[in-house]
Amino acid sequence: MSRGEVAFAKNVDWSVNNKPELHSDSLDKAVAGLLSKMTLEQKVAQMIQPEIGYLSVEQMRRYGFGSYLNGGNTAPYGLKRADQKTWLKYADEMYEASVDGSIDGSKIPTVWGTDAMHGHSNVFGATLFPHNIGLGATRNPALIAEIGRATAKEVAATGIEWVFAPTVAVVRDDRWGRTYESYSEDPEIVARYAGRMVAGIQGTYNQDYLEGYHRLATAKHFIGDGGTENGIDRGNTVIDERTLRDIHGAGYFSALQAGVQSVMASFNSWNGERVHGHKYLLTDVLKGQMGFEGFVVSDWNAHKFVDGCDLQQCAAAINAGVDVLMVPEHFEAFFHNTVRQVQEGVIPLSRIDDAVGRFLKAKMRWGLFSRPKPSMRVESKHPEWFNAKAHRELAEKAVRQSLVLLKNNGHVLPISPKSRILVAGKGADNIAMQAGGWSVSWQGSENTNADFPHATSIYQGLRQQVVAANGAISLSVDGSYDIKPDVAIVVIGEQPYAEWFGDIKTLDFGQIDNESLAILKRLKAEHIPTVTVFLSGRPLWVNKELNASDAFVAAWLPGSEGQGVADVILADANGSVQHDFSGKLSFSWPRYDNQFTVNRNDKQYEPLFPYGYGLTYKDSITQGAVSEIVSKQTEQVDTDNIPLFVRNLSPDVKWGMLDGSAPLALVDGPSGISPDGYSLSMQSVNLAYQEDARKFVWHSSDKSASAILHFVTPKSAKGVLASRFLELKMRPDVKKDNTFRLQALCSGDICSNSVNSSTLATRLKKGVWNDVSIEIGCHKINSVSKTGLDALRIVTKGLASLAVADVALVKSPKEGSQLFSCP
Known part of the structure; x- marks a missing residue:
């Protein structure tokens, strides 16, 4: 902090009024007595988690x-x-x-x-x-x-x-x-x-x-x-x-x-x-x-x-x-x-x-x-x-009160449970989507409904009430149907994410999910009244989806009690409102896709829906069409560096494993993954951030096994070779043999470059992270092999353990890295 900042800081009062008096002479005395008997090692141990x-x-x-x-x-x-x-x-x-x-x-x-x-x-x-x-x-x-x-x-x-x-x-x-x-x-x-x-x-x-x-x-x-x-x-x-x-x-x-x-x-x-x-x-x-x-x-x-x-x-x-x-x-x-x-x-x-x-x-x-x-x-x-009935009821109540009604043209809502209802969308019967990140797992991205026992999806909650009222309800993720419904409820939104991995560069929901809008447009074209239930961890630009919906509900990330949505959007069996909408926006809703910072009390404040907005069933507001014009967002693209696994996997690659003669097994999720019967396992470890590296352990000395970073989308070897080097960080384990080969850009049995174990052993330090740059383009490879293209293979026969992070294709090697040039 500069001298100027220190001087300025003295003018800011941080004092807290009405704070409880936690100080206690007896407590001070007890702690002082304990500290006087503790060794330095015991004290330091108390500080480490x-x-x-x-x-x-x-x-x-x-x-x-x-x-x-x-x-x-x-x-x-x-x-x-x-x-x-x-x-x-x-x-x-x-x-x-x-x-x-x-x-x-x-x-x-x-x-x-x-x-x-x-x-x-x-x-x-x-x-x-x-x-x-x-x-x-x-x-x-x-x-x-x-x-x-x-x-x-x-x-x-x-x-x-x-x-x-x-x-x-x-x-x-x-x-x-x-x-x-x-x-x-x-x-x-x-x-x-x-x-x-x-x-x-x-x-x-x-x-x-x-x-x-x-x-x-x-x-x-x-x-x-x-x-x-x-x-x-x-x-x-x-x-x-x-x-x-x-x-x-x-x-x-x-x-x-x-x-x-x-x-x-x-x-x-x-x-x-x-x-x-x-x-x-x-x-x-x-x-x-x-x-x-x-x-x-x-x-x-x-x-x-x-x-x-x-x-x-x-x-x-x-x-x-x-x-x-x-x-x-x-x-x-x-x-x-x-x-x-x-x-x-x-x-x-x-x-x-x-x-x-x-x-x-x-x-x-x-x-x-x-x-x-x-x-x-x-x-x-x-x-x-644990998971008490009273807690589930409290969570259901919280869901009801959190829902914000943004649009209800023609009073489509509430829906009679005696209607013929089509429920569609990726989030309809997807508890992982409605729970979001920090739910059973950190990012929440690899969860399924089986990971949420006792929970109720939005579709399940709707079905319970519709069946009880002798209505008809069907689930179709893509919005298809055999008998035309009276009304459609389409549950769409963000896939689960948590900190760091969840940062985005645009608020345009269409760039996050370009499939859901097609469902809404098709239903609109077929003159089916449509209600969109939107699951998200933030307000997003959904002008196109709003225009294609008769009613639009911001449901946020409601958690395990999806029936709370049904409590509000469905009437009771007699057609009366069960629970009215009471939620009000605590975040301003963007009018434009590049309106990243729109906050209450801003000098220039032009949201689509302002802070505090939220309709009820008593309101008779018809929401007109809103602009669907997308701004021209220019972003500097770094063509010299193409990340493959930096923080997380890029969309076109996945980690995979080969074990002996077994087929390539692609794995989802960051931790604890080991296909049945495989002698190779993967778990998440930390380089700079939480779980931004992967550790591979080979458990058998009887057969060869490989950890692979595989392109899951067709990739031109010529295009990849334009990068010239594969860069990564690698930490060989100090407790294992670590006799492995490192291969870059492989198709079938041919690799662009391969570094043998003896060379690696002399160049890489065990137990620490090494910067590694492997030159590619050394050997011509077949870019149309049936097995596809692998960016990286780590092959070993025997017990071994190592961690990998920050894998990227680059034009030039990092200064100070261990460079493995073409032989």
């Missing part, structure tokens, strides 16, 4: 880490569909290992943190409430508190103590992939909701605060996450401090007033400086001026981006004010490096004591030291809380 996909029970016993987490794609013992009892069993094992002082000498209990984003959403079978963007449309703070309490109960039933929620971001650019995690573009709604959600999760101060089933809550991500330039996740928020406070700080004021115990630092930068290394924001503002008495936790490997840091060490983040470091994979190295940095004076011992003291106080406030292991706690002996 590993992830269960990489942490073993034995490592917990050896180090006594203060906390651990499950990421969006991991579950106990690698079981995606682990039940409530299995989660509780795992919690017991980690707890017992943490209080076993036989190795590390520490008996301080650990706590388990989880992203309960919209209910206990990572757990198979949990109740999934609408995502925050839908809850913002309800305008019902009391409902938010109820959902917080229900979430806390389901989390308690699995033995987990700490919730990474609520997200209190205020979104300014709807292209951001986390828009649906925000309640509103309006800081007033975010401020009104944040404190209520915290109170629901933690309990109300001076009543049931941190007692019984209540869990530790986390306000995130401090600060400016929703304001990055161009809506780029983890990007740069460029605004003055007063705007940072008034817009992006709103939710933290009410969260602190509710006594929130944890605040998660944000990935983004503020005016070019990473928040994770920003001492002024984390220490001077949050802990100083705002008087935050809890602890600051980092985001997933976010410390890596602070100047002077990497995955395995970050004194700068600790010195800036981060108290608990989320280090999913490299926690052992981070532990030893942090101990060394304290011993060398790089990190003051006083900073360690402050960080650990803050965390221990939160543990004591929650009563951790007086509670037994998870399965023996009073609140854990309520398995009936």
Whole structure:
């Protein structure tokens, strides 16, 4: 921060009024006594948070880490569909290992943190409430508190103590992939909701605060996450401090007033400086001026981006004010490096004591030291809380209240359940689409209806009521039918996504899905009254779809209780309204496809539907046709670099596996994939971000197997060869033989270039990421082979393990990379 900014900062008051008095002399004394008996190693262990996909029970016993987490794609013992009892069993094992002082000498209990984003959403079978963007449309703070309490109960039933929620971001650019995690573009709604959600999760101060089933809550991500330039996740928020406070700080004021115990630092930068290394924001503002008495936790490997840091060490983040470091994979190295940095004076011992003291106080406030292991706690002996009937009914109520009616020409809605109804569209019987990201898995993209037991799709909810009323209903994804229906309900929208992967460059829904409009147009041409139910994590430009619809409902991401949609759009058997629309837009709806930033109180404000818009059945507003003109968006295309697997897979490639004589098996999803009977497995690991790399493990020494990056669409070898080099990052495993060949651009048995194991062994360092550039075009290949074209093959016979990331076709090799030229 420049001198000018520091001077300006003194004019901004961050003080929080009406904050509960959490300070306690007896608590201070208890923590001071505990700290005085702890070794440096025990203190540092309290500050480090590993992830269960990489942490073993034995490592917990050896180090006594203060906390651990499950990421969006991991579950106990690698079981995606682990039940409530299995989660509780795992919690017991980690707890017992943490209080076993036989190795590390520490008996301080650990706590388990989880992203309960919209209910206990990572757990198979949990109740999934609408995502925050839908809850913002309800305008019902009391409902938010109820959902917080229900979430806390389901989390308690699995033995987990700490919730990474609520997200209190205020979104300014709807292209951001986390828009649906925000309640509103309006800081007033975010401020009104944040404190209520915290109170629901933690309990109300001076009543049931941190007692019984209540869990530790986390306000995130401090600060400016929703304001990055161009809506780029983890990007740069460029605004003055007063705007940072008034817009992006709103939710933290009410969260602190509710006594929130944890605040998660944000990935983004503020005016070019990473928040994770920003001492002024984390220490001077949050802990100083705002008087935050809890602890600051980092985001997933976010410390890596602070100047002077990497995955395995970050004194700068600790010195800036981060108290608990989320280090999913490299926690052992981070532990030893942090101990060394304290011993060398790089990190003051006083900073360690402050960080650990803050965390221990939160543990004591929650009563951790007086509670037994998870399965023996009073609140854990309520398995009936998990996916309770009352929670499902609450979620259904939330769905009803979140729906926003944008168009209802000719009063097509409500629909008589005695009608002949056609239900169409990709989202009609697709619970994964209505749940979105952070639902059983991180991105939610590989889920099926089978991953959501007890849940109800929108079609299933409609069918229940139509059948009960003796109406006729049929499901046809493409909108085809044998008998002409009285009315069609078409459920369309975005496919699931989560942070980072969900960033988009245009709001034009037609560029995301160009098939759904054809269904709507065909039904319109056949004079069938059509209702569109739109599933999305943000407002999108849908002018064409609006014009092709008689009625249009913004349903957001409603979660597991799809029947809530039927409750509103269907009349009862007597033709009366069951539940009227009450939802109001908490995000302005764009008039133009390039209207990325349209927010309430903008000086120039011209949305298609303004903030607060939402029709009811009493309204008689006919929506005229809206402009379908698409803007000319010019984008600089980098023709020198073609990403294949950078962050995620490009649309024309997939990972595949060859095992002996078995056929090529293409795999979907980022983790835990291994076709039946194959000796080769793939799992997601981290390079720079969460799950942006893939690790392949060969389990058999008897046969040759290959990991392959395969072009799934026809590709001209001549076109690919114009790039000249295949570039990637590779990390050979230190514990295996790693006798493998690396082949680039292959078709059939012919590869453009092949590097043998002996050459690789002498050039690549084990256990670290190596930059690799392979020249292509060395051998002529058949671009029309029946087997198609492979960009990369990693072939081995024997036990091996390696990780791969950032695969791209480039014109010239990266400076400093290991270059493998044509032989």
